[in-house]
Each structure stands twice: as C-alpha cells, then as structure tokens.
Amino acid sequence: MTIRLAIIAVILGFATLAQGQGWKPAPDTLLTRWATDVSPDQPWPEYPRPQLVREEWQNLNGLWDYAIRPKGARSPGKFDGRILVPYAIESALSGVKKTVGPENRLWYRREFSVPEAWSGRRVLLHFEAVDWETRVWVNGRELGVHRGGYDPFTFDITEALTPTGVQQVVLAVWDPTDTGFQPRGKQVLKPGGIMYTAVTGIWQTVWLEPVNEVAITALKMTPNVREGSLDLTVKATGKAVVHAEATRDGVVVASAKGGTGGKMTLTIPRAEAWSPDHPFLYGLKIRLVRRNQTLDEATSYFGLREINVREDDRGYNRLFLNGKPLFQFGLLDQGWWPDGLYTAPTDAALAFDVEITRQMGFNMARKHVKMEPRRWYYHCDRLGLLVWQDMVSGDGGVRPGAKKDFDRSPESARQYEREFAAMMDTLQGHPSIVMWVVFNEGWGQFDTNRITDWVKEYDPTRLVDQASGWQDRKGGDVHDMHRYPGPAMPDPEPDRAVVLGEFGGLGLPVSGHLWRKEGNFGYRNLEAVDVLRTEYATLLTALRTLIGRGLAAAVYTQTTDVEGEVNGLLTYDRDMVKMGAAWLAEQNAKVFRPAPKVTVILPTSEVHGQTWRYTTDTPPDGWEKPGFEDRAWKEGVGVFGTKGTPGAVVRTLWDTPEIWIRRTVKLEAADLANLVLNLLHDEDAEVYVNGILAADTKGYTTSYQLVEMLPGATSAFGEGRNTLAVHCRQTRGGQSIDLGLVKFEEQK
Numbered sequence: 151m152t153i154r155l156a157i158i159a160v161i162l163g164f165a166t167l168a169q170g171q172g173w174k175p176a177p178d179t180l181l182t183r184w185a186t187d188v189s190p191d192q193p194w195p196e197y198p199r200p201q202l203v204r205e206e207w208q209n210l211n212g213l214w215d216y217a218i219r220p221k222g223a224r225s226p227g228k229f230d231g232r233i234l235v236p237y238a239i240e241s242a243l244s245g246v247k248k249t250v251g252p253e254n255r256l257w258y259r260r261e262f263s264v265p266e267a268w269s270g271r272r273v274l275l276h277f278e279a280v281d282w283e284t285r286v287w288v289n290g291r292e293l294g295v296h297r298g299g300y301d302p303f304t305f306d307i308t309e310a311l312t313p314t315g316v317q318q319v320v321l322a323v324w325d326p327t328d329t330g331f332q333p334r335g336k337q338v339l340k341p342g343g344i345m346y347t348a349v350t351g352i353w354q355t356v357w358l359e360p361v362n363e364v365a366i367t368a369l370k371m372t373p374n375v376r377e378g379s380l381d382l383t384v385k386a387t388g389k390a391v392v393h394a395e396a397t398r399d400g401v402v403v404a405s406a407k408g409g410t411g412g413k414m415t416l417t418i419p420r421a422e423a424w425s426p427d428h429p430f431l432y433g434l435k436i437r438l439v440r441r442n443q444t445l446d447e448a449t450s451y452f453g454l455r456e457i458n459v460r461e462d463d464r465g466y467n468r469l470f471l472n473g474k475p476l477f478q479f480g481l482l483d484q485g486w487w488p489d490g491l492y493t494a495p496t497d498a499a500l501a502f503d504v505e506i507t508r509q510m511g512f513n514m515a516r517k518h519v520k521m522e523p524r525r526w527y528y529h530c531d532r533l534g535l536l537v538w539q540d541m542v543s544g545d546g547g548v549r550p551g552a553k554k555d556f557d558r559s560p561e562s563a564r565q566y567e568r569e570f571a572a573m574m575d576t577l578q579g580h581p582s583i584v585m586w587v588v589f590n591e592g593w594g595q596f597d598t599n600r601i602t603d604w605v606k607e608y609d610p611t612r613l614v615d616q617a618s619g620w621q622d623r624k625g626g627d628v629h630d631m632h633r634y635p636g637p638a639m640p641d642p643e644p645d646r647a648v649v650l651g652e653f654g655g656l657g658l659p660v661s662g663h664l665w666r667k668e669g670n671f672g673y674r675n676l677e678a679v680d681v682l683r684t685e686y687a688t689l690l691t692a693l694r695t696l697i698g699r700g701l702a703a704a705v706y707t708q709t710t711d712v713e714g715e716v717n718g719l720l721t722y723d724r725d726m727v728k729m730g731a732a733w734l735a736e737q738n739a740k741v742f743r744p745a746p747k748v749t750v751i752l753p754t755s756e757v758h759g760q761t762w763r764y765t766t767d768t769p770p771d772g773w774e775k776p777g778f779e780d781r782a783w784k785e786g787v788g789v790f791g792t793k794g795t796p797g798a799v800v801r802t803l804w805d806t807p808e809i810w811i812r813r814t815v816k817l818e819a820a821d822l823a824n825l826v827l828n829l830l831h832d833e834d835a836e837v838y839v840n841g842i843l844a845a846d847t848k849g850y851t852t853s854y855q856l857v858e859m860l861p862g863a864t865s866a867f868g869e870g871r872n873t874l875a876v877h878c879r880q881t882r883g884g885q886s887i888d889l890g891l892v893k894f895e896e897q898k
C-alpha cells in the first residue's frame with residue numbers, strides 16, 4: 151500500500167469506526183464463524199476488481215443511512231436507521247433484516263470526502279452489484295439509472311462534486327423480486343423448498359476511483375494455448391499507445407505495443423498452460439502512453455487454457471482441456487450465506503468455499519443461477535477450480551416435456567440479453583470459467599437455439615450448455631440431464647458431449663446448524679453420517695460406470711445446505727463437512743481413475759423384461775431361502791411398479807404397500823468373482839442371496855445403481871443354481887423394484 155493509500159485508509163477507518171458504535175448482526179440468525187470478523191469500520195476492504203487494478207481507490211463500504219418508503223414517494227427527509235453496506239437489507243449482517251417488497255423502494259444515503267490528491271482528475275463511483283433498479287444522486291444531482299442485479303456499473307461523478315467539503319450520495323432501489331420479469335435466480339418473496347429469501351439493494355462493494363481523462367476502461371484477453379500467446383485488447387476513454395508486459399514471478403517474459411481498441415499479441419516462450427492441477431497465472435502490466443507521458447497504468451493477470459469438445463480414443467465426445475480429455479466433477483454451488491444471504495461475510499469466507507471444494511476432491515463448480523463478486527472467480531483462477539457459470543434465471547418458464555419455449559415479452563427478452571452480455575463482458579478474462587449455462591430446467595427458457603448461437607458467437611473461447619436439465623433443443627456443446635438421486639446420462643451423441651448437470655441431493659439435517667428446525671428439504675433425507683457415506687459411495691460407483699459409457703461431466707447437488715435445503719456436503723454455516731473432507735477426497739479420487747469394466751451376468755428388466763415370481767401377500771418365514779416352495783406365487787415380468795415412476799420401465803403393475811419377488815439364476819465358476827448387485831428400488835428394499843442378506847437399502851433411486859453386497863453375501867453364491875429374493879416396501883409417490891447382477895472389475 152502506498153503512503154497516500156495508507157493515509158486514506160486510516161482517515162476512513164476512524165470515520166466509520168466512530169459511526170459504527172452499537173452495530174451488531176440482527177438477532178435469531180444462524181451465523182458463520184466469519185461473522186465475528188465483520189465490523190462497520192471497514193467491511194469487505196479488499197480491492198474488488200482483480201483483473202484491472204489501480205493503486206488509488208476509496209472504499210465506501212460501511213454504515214449508511216437507510217429508509218423504506220412506498221415506491222412512489224420522494225426522497226425521505228428522515229431516514230429509518232443505519233445499514234451496513236455491502237450486505238442486503240434482508241440479511242442479518244446488514245444489522246436490519248427487514249423485507250422491502252415490490253411495493254416499496256429502499257433508499258440509501260451517506261457522506262464522503264474526496265482526497266485533495268485527486269484534484270484535476272475524473273472521479274468514478276463504482277457499484278459492484280445492486281439488486282435491481284438503482285437510481286443515483288450525488289449532491290442532489292441525478293446521475294442516472296441502472297437496471298440489473300448482478301453486473302457492476304459506474305457513474306462519472308466529477309461534475310456533481312463540490313470543490314471542497316463533504317459530498318453526499320443517495321440511492322433509490324426498487325426490486326420486484328419474483329413479481330417481475332428480471333433475472334433474479336432463486337429469490338422469492340415467500341421462500342421455501344428450493345427457493346430462498348429475497349435480496350434487495352447493495353450487496354457488493356461500493357467504491358471511488360480517480361482516473362485521468364484518458365484511462366483504461368476494460369480488457370479483453372483471449373488465450374491461445376497452442377501458440378503460447380495472449381491476444382489483448384485494451385479499451386480506453388481516448389486514443390493512446392498501449393504498452394503491455396506479461397510477467398512470470400515478476401519477470402517480464404513477453405511484451406507488445408498497439409493502439410487502444412486494437413488487438414495485440416503477447417507471445418510467451420515456453421508458455422505454461424492453466425489447469426486445475428497447475429493453475430498457473432501470468433501477471434500483466436499495462437500503460438497508456440502519449441508523447442512519452444504515461445496517462446494511465448494498471449495491473450492484471452491471465453491464464454492460458456483451451457476448452458473444447460472432441461472424441462476420445464473410444465469415439466466418445468469428451469471435454470478436452472488444453473488438448474487432453476478431463477472428466478469434470480463438480481458441485482452445484484448456490485453461493486448463499488445464512489448471515490449475509492447473497493454476500494459472503496468476508497473475502498476469507500468467499501475463498502473458503504473454493505478451497506474446501508478443492509480439498510474435497512472436486513475440480514469444478516457449477517455456479518447456480520447467480521453471478522458472484524469478481525473476487526470469487528479470482529479465487530477459482532488461483533486455486534484451479536473450473537467453473538460452469540449459469541446465466542441468472544428469471545421470468546416464467548416451461549415445464550418438463552414442453553414442446554415450445556416460453557413466450558417472453560420483448561422487454562423481458564431485452565433485459566435478459568443485456569444482463570447476459572454484461573455478465574460475459576465482466577467475467578471474460580477468468581480462465582477458470584469454461585462453460586456458459588444459458589437456461590436451467592426451463593426457467594425463463596425462450597428462443598433457445600437463437601440465444602445459444604448468440605452466446606457461442608459472443609464468446610467462442612468457451613463451451614455453451616443451452617439447457618441444464620429438462621428441455622434440450624439439440625443445440626450447444628453438451629446435452630445436459632438432471633436426475634435425482636441418479637446418476638443417469640443421455641445417450642452418447644455424435645456432435646455433443648453428454649453430461650449430468652445435477653444429481654445426488656442426499657440430505658442430512660444436522661441439529662444446531664439448521665436455518666429452521668422443521669420442514670427441511672432433501673431429495674433423499676437420511677438419518678446418520680454412516681448411511682450418508684454408504685449412499686454417496688454407491689452413487690459414485692454407478693457414476694463411474696456411466697463414465698465408461700461416455701459421460702463427460704457430472705455435478706453433485708450441492709456444496710452447502712441452503713436455508714431449508716439440507717442436501718449440502720457442508721452445513722449452511724460451513725461449520726461441518728458432513729462426511730469429512732478427507733473421506734470425500736478419497737472417494738472422489740476414484741472418479742478420475744480409469745472406468746471399471748462392467749460385465750452383465752444377470753440382466754435387469756431395463757431393456758428386456760425378465761421373469762420373476764412374486765406376491766403382494768405377506769409370505770411365511772423362509773420365503774427368501776432356496777428351498778422355499780413358490781409355485782403358488784404369481785409370475786410377472788419386471789420392472790414391477792407403477793407407471794410414471796422415474797427410471798422404471800414398468801411391465802407388471804405393483805401398487806400395494808409391499809411386494810416379494812424371487813428368481814433362480816445359474817452361474818458358472820467364472821461368474822462368481824467381483825459380483826455386484828444392479829438395483830432399482832422405490833422405496834426400501836432388502837435383497838437376499840441363497841437366504842443370506844446381501845443388501846438393505848433405504849429410500850428410492852431413479853436409476854439403476856451398483857450396490858456392493860454385505861459381508862458374507864458374496865461367498866453365498868455358488869456354481870450352478872442360485873436364488874435371488876427381494877422384499878420392497880412403498881409409502882408414498884411412485885414405486886418400483888428390479889434387480890440384476892454384474893461383474894465389476896477395476897482397470898489399471
């Protein structure tokens with residue numbers, strides 16, 4: 151930090167510290183451990199724009215005046231109290247925790263001073279994110295309106311400043327939440343299930359910056375791994391000569407000159423590529439020069455990486471990173487916090503989510519219908535976490551199976567495309583981002599193939615997932631399926647990779663770490679950590695078989711619990727990794743090994759129906775043993791269940807609470823090693839081999855899963871005739887039961 155910056159920081163620190171006496175988080179809230187590090191003297195002190203850094207700036211985070219007034223009311227003469235920026239008013243860390251609603255506006259006001267050293271330069275007022283419609287005044291002069299809840303925006307306030315003394319900024323923010331058409335993600339006025347609390351107003355850093363008349367406004371950085379080079383375009387407020395230098399550990403390794411607005415290329419000898427295993431970042435120094443005078447200078451960074459879809463040596467389309475196939479295994483990352491809602495309590499907290507994701511053995515995160523502060527992507531860049539970035543969803547949508555897209559209004563469509571373009575512009579330089587996700591599960595899905603083609607043309611350096619789950623329209627680079635708990639996959643395709651955009655969702659509520667005590671949601675709620683571990687390991691075993699059949703990526707739901715959702719690997723307060731980070735890393739490492747060889751020994755009824763004997767009346771003891779007389783039982787063809795049950799091709803109706811099924815299978819001596827059950831069940835199922843309990847599974851599956859047998863069951867198989875017997879119970883929803891056997895062999 152320069153002496154000038156240090157003086158500014160000290161002055162601001164004393165000023166806001168004096169203002170902040172008595173501030174505290176709102177009560178009755180689940181807090182993270184970082185909440186104790188939040189102080190009104192300088193919340194979020196970090197520089198907010200890591201890919202265009204200047205030395206001089208002034209942070210305006212801290213305590214502001216706030217007021218909630220009817221939407222049509224004028225600026226309030228008296229404010230309601232103090233709010234801690236940059237935390238949304240609905241959050242505990244704002245110190246307010248109040249709902250605004252679409253019928254009202256949220257007003258902000260604060261005073262600030264401009265350092266004398268900035269005299270003669272332009273002064274910019276930056277807002278990293280405000281949700282949603284923001285009107286800004288400085289010293290009573292209206293500067294303009296911004297509509298968008300996620301993208302940074304800036305006003306040049308130079309002409310509105312007074313020559314000396316204290317300055318004043320006032321904001322009026324209106325947010326229709328789910329009554330409007332705007333991109334809003336999972337915010338709703340009545341949260342519940344998979345939808346969460348509304349976020350209104352400032353939720354990222356507010357700051358000032360002095361610049362000269364000719365100044366850098368944006369960088370466009372396009373890596374070329376094969377050439378070991380970076381194409382760089384420097385946008386500015388005027389014409390100048392651009393001097394650019396790439397550095398490795400502070401040493402210049404490449405340089406180039408060019409004009410503002412034009413493309414220049416920095417070619418790096420022995421260039422190092424960026425990847426999750428080697429997240430190497432080059433430094434970048436940029437100067438604007440005219441007649442040997444430096445008009446502006448800034449620093450940045452970049453990574454060299456290439457992402458595309460290509461066939462592997464078996465003819466399956468895979469995701470290739472830097473010319474090599476890489477299975478991408480990640481987490482659905484919502485980015486919500488119990489104390490800050492959209493805003494992490496601190497930068498350390500924000501970084502923690504990335505760090506723990508890597509520690510648990512994942513190489514990717516799908517940022518779900520939310521755009522994060524730019525520093526989150528910086529942490530992904532430096533820690534090597536691949537990112538699939540969702541466009542923020544909004545407006546109406548289409549249901550599963552819909553043939554037509556949603557009919558979005560022209561105003562809604564324009565806003566969606568404006569905010570999408572702003573997101574791509576803002577995040578363009580981050581090497582970690584390898585996929586844009588256009589729509590999630592039909593939410594706001596309109597004009598799908600046109601939007602997909604537009605995104606691909608706008609940013610040809612990344613892949614495009616046009617529809618994660620539900621309504622695939624045959625466009626983009628991947629065909630993305632959702633299946634809970636799954637896993638499952640679409641059939642391999644000649645032109646696109648097939649991926650599993652969401653699966654898992656195994657829930658475990660942990661007392662003392664819950665947003666609410668009752669009514670918590672998980673796609674399958676379990677009761678103990680050991681059961682959760684067993685179910686998770688079973689999912690991964692099934693996932694590995696799909697990788698061998700062409701699956702190119704998978705996203706597990708989810709990083710943390712969120713409000714009433716308890717299907718996170720971590721609790722909502724981030725205090726507990728439910729299954730343990732080390733255990734998860736050990737399990738997840740198997741996903742990146744060669745896919746196992748899976749040989750069908752006894753087929754299921756998924757494709758061709760298999761004949762079983764069955765009864766829905768409680769049988770006498772010994773029904774599971776080889777010598778039991780079952781000739782009085784009915785004969786039926788699997789799958790047994792009810793039509794419409796996910797993952798089940800039902801051929802024999804079973805709609806009673808319980809069913810018992812038996813079958814005899816003849817095995818050769820070569821079949822007996824490495825046997826695994828291939829099981830579909832909805833709900834609880836017990837499987838017996840020659841009278842020995844082989845599996846006792848709870849809940850339901852929506853696809854066939856490979857289940858390792860209990861100790862003693864494998865040795866119960868013998869050469870010749872063997873009896874398989876299954877008991878399944880059903881309590882609600884759909885129902886199904888089917889069973890097969892496979893040989894599961896690890897490959898080197």
